[in-house]
Amino acid sequence: MGNMKxxxxxxxxxxxxxxxxxxxxxxxxxxxxxxxxxxxxxxxWNNQNGHSEISxxxxxxxxxxxxxxxxxxxxxxxxxxxxxxxxxxxxVVMVGDITNGHKEDYDVSSEHLPLIxxxxxxxxxxxxxxxxxxxxxxxxxxxxxxxxxxxxxxxxSDLFICLDTGGGTLGNIQLDWFKKLLETSRNNYRYCTxxxxxxxxxxxxTASTNSMVEEIQVLLDIFLRHNVNMVVTAHDxxxxxxxxxxxxxIIMDALQDxxxxxxxxxxxxxxxxxxxxxxxx
Amino acid sequence: xxxxxxxxxxxxxxxxxxxxxxNNVSEGVFIKNVYRSSYQYQKYNVEAGxxxxxxxxxxxxxTGFDIIGSREFSIxxxxxxxxxxxxxxxxxxxxxxxxxxxxxxxRKLGHFxxxxxxxxKTYTINSAAREEYNINKSDSKLRENFNLMxxxxxxxxxxxNDWNVGLSFxxxxxxxxxxxxxxxxxxxxxYKLKSNLTLYLDTWYKQAGIFNINANYFGYFFRGGIKWEx
Numbered sequence: 001m002g003n004m005k006x007x008x009x010x011x012x013x014x015x016x017x018x019x020x021x022x023x024x025x026x027x028x029x030x031x032x033x034x035x036x037x038x039x040x041x042x043x044x045w046n047n048q049n050g051h052s053e054i055s056x057x058x059x060x061x062x063x064x065x066x067x068x069x070x071x072x073x074x075x076x077x078x079x080x081x082x083x084x085x086x087x088x089x090x091x092v093v094m095v096g097d098i099t100n101g102h103k104e105d106y107d108v109s110s111e112h113l114p115l116i117x118x119x120x121x122x123x124x125x126x127x128x129x130x131x132x133x134x135x136x137x138x139x140x141x142x143x144x145x146x147x148x149x150x151x152x153x154x155x156x157s158d159l160f161i162c163l164d165t166g167g168g169t170l171g172n173i174q175l176d177w178f179k180k181l182l183e184t185s186r187n188n189y190r191y192c193t194x195x196x197x198x199x200x201x202x203x204x205x206t207a208s209t210n211s212m213v214e215e216i217q218v219l220l221d222i223f224l225r226h227n228v229n230m231v232v233t234a235h236d237x238x239x240x241x242x243x244x245x246x247x248x249x250i251i252m253d254a255l256q257d258x259x260x261x262x263x264x265x266x267x268x269x270x271x272x273x274x275x276x277x278x279x280x281x
Numbered sequence: 282x283x284x285x286x287x288x289x290x291x292x293x294x295x296x297x298x299x300x301x302x303x304n305n306v307s308e309g310v311f312i313k314n315v316y317r318s319s320y321q322y323q324k325y326n327v328e329a330g331x332x333x334x335x336x337x338x339x340x341x342x343x344t345g346f347d348i349i350g351s352r353e354f355s356i357x358x359x360x361x362x363x364x365x366x367x368x369x370x371x372x373x374x375x376x377x378x379x380x381x382x383x384x385x386x387x388r389k390l391g392h393f394x395x396x397x398x399x400x401x402k403t404y405t406i407n408s409a410a411r412e413e414y415n416i417n418k419s420d421s422k423l424r425e426n427f428n429l430m431x432x433x434x435x436x437x438x439x440x441x442n443d444w445n446v447g448l449s450f451x452x453x454x455x456x457x458x459x460x461x462x463x464x465x466x467x468x469x470x471x472y473k474l475k476s477n478l479t480l481y482l483d484t485w486y487k488q489a490g491i492f493n494i495n496a497n498y499f500g501y502f503f504r505g506g507i508k509w510e511x
Contacts, residue, residue, distance in 0.1 A: 030496055167496070168489035171497070172305045201423065201425055202460055205427070208462070209460060210463075212459060212463055212499050213463075214304060217306075218372075221372070221375055224376065224414060244406070
């Protein structure tokens with residue numbers, strides 16, 4: 001009887017404790033680096049490279065965003081980049097879980113990235129990107145995961161902030177940086193949009209994890225106090241939208257090839273507001 | 282008064298505790314003080330509490346209020362309590378959070394406490410902030426989908442022992458309900474000074490994303506308190 005128990009329990013344990021292709025059980029208990037470590041590296045990158053400032057001649061422009069491409073497959077990713085190039089999007093933003101964390105996934109992603117002079121792209125890290133010690137690969141390809149960029153039209157400037165929530169928390173240093181950035185700079189810009197991987201709200205029955213509620217509370221206070229217009233997230237793999245105050249909260253569909261309802265987000269920034277639509281693939 | 286209360290098989294309990302800790306969003310050490318009271322009459326119980334922030338980055342002093350109504354049931358020899366609750370969390374001077382829901386609790390097993398329930402969370406922008414930031418009333422509330430609540434506590438000693446040590450795995454505290462995939466751990470110790478007076482000390486540890494995404498430290502706090510059964 002005892003022998004039988006071992007025969008049943010051992011394979012189950014091995015299955016649970018071993019890594020599958022998309023998940024790494026090690027990451028469930030501890031991380032290769034914590035949120036503060038990653039932010040310090042991101043900030044070092046920011047200090048060396050400065051922030052991107054894009055000036056365009058027209059008053060309206062588009063930014064396309066996607067999340068959860070989970071490369072391996074690259075069909076939808078290629079379409080996402082091609083559409084943005086064909087439609088002259090000002091930039092694209094990849095909101096985490098670009099890969100499953102494996103070096104091979106990063107290699108494939110890197111091969112499919114457009115040339116930066118044909119399409120400006122930005123990226124922030126997701127939880128899957130961090131599995132299998134993935135941060136070092138992310139950092140070597142994309143650099144910082146916590147930064148801001150600015151788009152200048154002839155008469156206005158808009159602020160876009162990318163935050164690293166790949167570890168389920170911003171960490172205290174990144175949060176402090178985010179608050180100070182808004183306190184010192186928000187009033188210099190017309191619109192402010194935040195991109196980050198983890199969705200903040202549970203808007204449908206789902207097992208995808210958002211942040212600790214104390215952190216969500218602090219972020220909601222910041223978004224309201226500093227008039228953040230839009231928060232674009234992914235992680236939940238299924239689109240959802242809601243409004244709280246002056247902030248549009250958007251959760252994107254997963255872009256991954258295996259998703260029957262894959263889509264990306266198109267932001268149309270104009271004089272009146274930021275319009276958005278989902279483009280299905 | 283006490284005589285008449287006992288005469289009708291009723292009981293009053295008072296409780297107070299202090300939380301001291303820090304986390305990724307607390308900007309240093311926080312200290313919170315909670316006062317709770319409950320009144321039990323036969324199988325019915327009403328409990329209410331208030332939370333005061335003595336030191337925190339929350340500009341409010343009264344930061345939490347909750348009320349719980351419960352009734353004891355027993356099906357065959359399986360005893361359980363059904364609790365309905367409402368929680369107000371005033372986490373900011375601009376917004377607040379409310380939760381209401383139902384949960385079931387049982388101490389049927391001598392060394393375990395099980396709780397299971399569901400809650401509905403709403404974030405609301407208060408009227409002063411609506412006016413200050415020019416926000417439509419229709420955009421002032423965000424309601425989340427239902428959420429699973431749970432608490433599993435394993436105790437070293439039986440429930441009625443004079444002292445005990447337990448370890449909880451839960452997403453629920455008096456004024457905080459996390460998403461079900463965000464469990465926290467609570468190591469707790471209790472000691473009965475007298476038959477009606479219990480001291481307790483909890484250690485809470487919070488790890489963001491544990492068992493689910495990519496675990497990162499979030500915070501901890503200690504809770505020291507006293508329960509008095511009048």
